[in-house]
């Protein structure tokens with residue numbers, strides 16, 4: 162058996178592996194729930210214990226204080242099981258920097274997730290461009306407020322958009338093409354943080370961007 166590193170490994174760095182690459186597409190709260198249910202353990206990897214998820218803010222929601230530009234991040238309590246939502250601005254920048262567990266029910270993202278699932282289930286019945294526009298509308302409706310632009314639900318929507326638009330590049334309007342390129346670049350940037358090094362996923366986005374470059378020349 163031959164094992165090849167897909168990125169540079171630092172001296173004394175602990176080598177870890179992902180149990181399931183699909184789990185990585187979810188934000189920390191949901192991902193840890195899935196890992197606990199299917200894997201039977203509370204994950205304490207670097208990403209899971211970092212409330213900002215390596216600076217991606219993939220689980221974050223807009224701070225509920227209107228005048229605050231910060232985002233809420235889920236910080237794990239010392240018991241390792243409960244979440245405490247805190248404003249990323251913290252300190253004096255946000256009047257309420259620390260939200261207790263009580264706010265959890267108010268910021269649940271289930272309805273938005275269900276809305277996306279509803280859209281995804283209708284896509285097969287729509288023309289490809291209508292389907293793409295539908296997903297684009299969903300992304301712009303929730304990106305920034307209440308979801309952080311990198312939120313995992315929006316990443317799932319972006320993946321769908323890239324899939325839908327990618328199958329009909331020549332039919333796209335200039336606006337759709339622009340959006341397609343932006344989504345691909347954004348997903349590639351996220352992949353480089355969450356799954357650094359050579360990966361199938363980053364290869365897929367690089368290939369799309371290269372084909373687009375050739376197409377656009």
Ligand SMILES: [Zn+2]
Nearest residue numbers: 204205206209
């Ligand atoms: Zn983890």
Ligand SMILES: [Zn+2]
Nearest residue numbers: 224229248255
């Ligand atoms: Zn705030």
